[in-house]
Each structure stands twice: as C-alpha cells, then as structure tokens.
Amino acid sequence: MEVREIPIRQIERGERFREDLGDLTTLIDSVREKGLLQPISVCPHPSDNSRYLLLAGERRLTACQRVGLDTVPALVREYRGEIDRREIELIENLHRKEMHWTEQAALTAELHRLYQEKHGQEWTQRRLAALLGRSLGDVNQDLKLADAIQAVPELGRAKGKKEALTIVRRLEESASIAERREQVLAEAAEFDMVEIAADNYRVGDAIEGLEELARDGFRNARLYEVDPPYAIDIARVKTQKGSVQPTGLSEYHEVSAAELREMLGKLLALAYEASQPDAWLILWYASKNEVLIRAVLEASPWSYHPVPAIWVKEKGVCLNPPTVLASCYEPFFVCRKGNAQIVRQGRSNVFQYPIGDPKKRRHPTEKPLDLMRDLLTTFAHPGDTVVCPFLGSGNTLLACYHENMYGLGWDLEEAHKVRFLEAVREQFGKKEESDA
Secondary structure, eight states, X not given: OXXXXXXXXXXEOOSOSOOOOOOOXXXXXXXXXXXXXSOEEEEEETTEEEEEEEEEOHHHHHHHHHHTOSEEEEEEOOOOOHHHHHHHHHHHHHXXXXXXXXXXXXXXXXXXXXXXXXXXXXXXXXHHHHHHTOOHHHHHHHHHHHHHHHHOGGGGGSSSHHHHHHHHHHHHHHHHHHHHHHHHHHHHHTSOHHHHHHHHEEESOHHHHHHHHHHTTOOOEEEEEEOOOOSOOHHHHHHOXXXXXXXXXXXXXXXXXXXXXXXXXXXXXXXXXXXXXEEEEEEEOOGXXXXXXXXXXXXXXXXXXXXXXXXXXXXXXXXXXXXXOOEEEEEEEEEEETTXXXXXXXXXXXXXXXXXXXXXXXXXXXXXXXXHHHHHHHHOOTTOEEEESSOTTOXXXXXXXXXXXXXXXXXXXXXXXXXXXXXXXXXXXXXXXXXO
C-alpha cells in the first residue's frame, strides 16, 4: 500500500452504505486552511484501470471537492472484492464520532452479515465484538435493533438506543402476552372450568403443599397472594349483638402472633424457592402485627418496599364504636424477587373497592373479586401462574380465571371449597349449559 496524490475526477464513489454525510462545515474549513491531513482510502477500479474506487473517506473527499482541490492524498489498497470493500467502509464509519444510533445498528448488522457470508457458521457475534473493540452485549443490542427497525420502521424515531430498546422489549412482551393469553383460552375451552377449579383449590395445609411443590421442582409462580389468618378476633365477631354473621365464620382458623411468625418464615422461604427468577409476593397483614411482619420479611430472601399499599374499603368495620374509629383499610406489603417488573407501572398504592354485602360473602374475610383482579393485573400477565396459600373464598382463583391466568392454592376447610365451586359454576359454567 502507498499514499499517492490522485486526481479527484478519477475517483468513483460507487454505491455507498452511508447516505447522510452530516455537517461538513468544520471539515471544509480545516481542509481549506491546512489541506487534508488524513488520506482517503481507494483501490484500483475492477473494470477500469484508469480509475479508482473509493473505499473510505467520503466526507473528506467531498470536502476537498467543495474547497476546489484537483487532487487528494489517497492510500491505494489492493482490490480484494466487494466484501472487502464493504468491510473497510463499514468499519471506518462505525468508529466515527457522533453516529446516530440507527446508523450504528444498521452498520453493525451489515458488517455481521458480510462476515457471515465470508466465514459461514464460524462467524459469531463474539468475533464481531472483538473485531470492533466493543462488548458482546452492545453488539447484540445493535443487531436486535437493526432487525426491529426492519419490522417496525417507526422505531427509528426513538430519541436514543436506550429508549428504542425499551420499546422493543415492550413489543416483545406484548407479543408474548398475546400468545400466552390465546394458549390459556384454548386450554380452558377444552375443559370444564369446574373440574379445573376443583383441582386448583386444594384442601390441606399450605406449608405442606408448598413443600410438595418444591420437592417436585415447581418453579412457575410469577405471583404469590398471601393472606394469612390474622387479628380478626373471631370470638368478638361471633358474640357481637346486631351484627351480620358472615358465612363460614365457625370454620375460620386464626393463628397467634407466635404461630404467624413461624408459619410466615417457612412460607416465604418456600415461596421464594417455588417461583420464577423474577416474581412478586403480596403479603396482607394486620397493623398491630406490622413490627412482626417487617422482622419476618427482613429475615426472608424477598426484598420489599417499606411503604405498604392499602385496600380502602369505603365503609369501615368497628367492634367497639364508643371508643374506636371504624377501620376502613387493610395494608399489604409488595415483595419482589429478582428483576420483576410491575405490569401497570405508575399505578398508585391505594386500591379502593367496597367491601361488599356480608350476606353474600362466602368467607368471613373475603376480599372483593374486582380488587383481586386489579391486584393480579398490576403484577402479572395473562398466562402467568398465581399461587394463593390461603384461599378462603377462592376469589384469587376466580380473578385468575377472569384474567386468563393459571392459579392454585390451599385451604383447610372443604366447606370453603364447595362454596367456591358453586361460584365457579355460576360464573364459568359450560357454554352448552348456559345455552340450554
């Protein structure tokens, strides 16, 4: 290779990958004042010995033309074919400053394609990253963005690579959600929902059930909704004069504070093991047990937001009106595993739903179905698996069915399951039954 002064009129640009040369003002001023300090690169034209083909330096060549120079210093290389010419052009452009992210992505993808054409299966993204002196992750992102722009050209309007990658992830997630939702609907259509619900609602101890899931290698849970029996003071509710006694009151099994600490410690560890790498856990608690609950969470593998969320009931419940204000809310902690992301990002931590008619409730501590649907769709997608260790009324499972999610859980009382299955039959009876 040698540097020569070559007449500009003898240099042919050929078809170039780069279209926008950007602002040439500073470069033109520099060439006018000091001449061209960095030679361009050319090779003999493959079909015309009297001419040269530009390899790299189109901005510099254009600046020299606009200044009015007749010749330009050029590094003359041997012509080694179209792939070699493209490699030189692309590599040079990839190392220039202030390149737009869309250009970088397109150039990286084109260079990867050329090397795959040249080297076949031996060529990898890792080798491309080494060639360009960039990280493998950075190269992978560029290749993903280049493919995405081909499919969705509007993506190129993103302000930067970070914003574009966020949009791509959302598009991928939306496609995945739609696919999972269709799968759930197709599976549900093939079975009697009452049969599915009967299998999902398991009568037994939640800790034993979770231990069995862990032994079986279950790792599917995306969300745990944990509502342990706590601080209801069932004895007082039963004896309160003039009160409407909720269905199932005699079947309610409340635990002491000491029992609650031990039970939740085991449950949180088991739930963490029997869940996906990125998962959520909702933990309801009584305000008087908040110190205990925080201590249990601190000792668990879950991370949690220290500010609790609340369910506002609109109308309060009070067992001693002369001395105590009516309680109108219940708090819960939102716990996180891995890099779990909230689905409905930006939603407030206040969930406001009426408590419902006590006469129509199937369980003394039943939470509204609409509340449970809101909670599930805030943290999980259609097709995700939700586990509820303390099913009670079963409204968490009903919410799963309405939102096209999978659900399972446990309760100690068969009577609760029977009432739950009646609700399933009412809401999800077979189509042929409803048409009859």
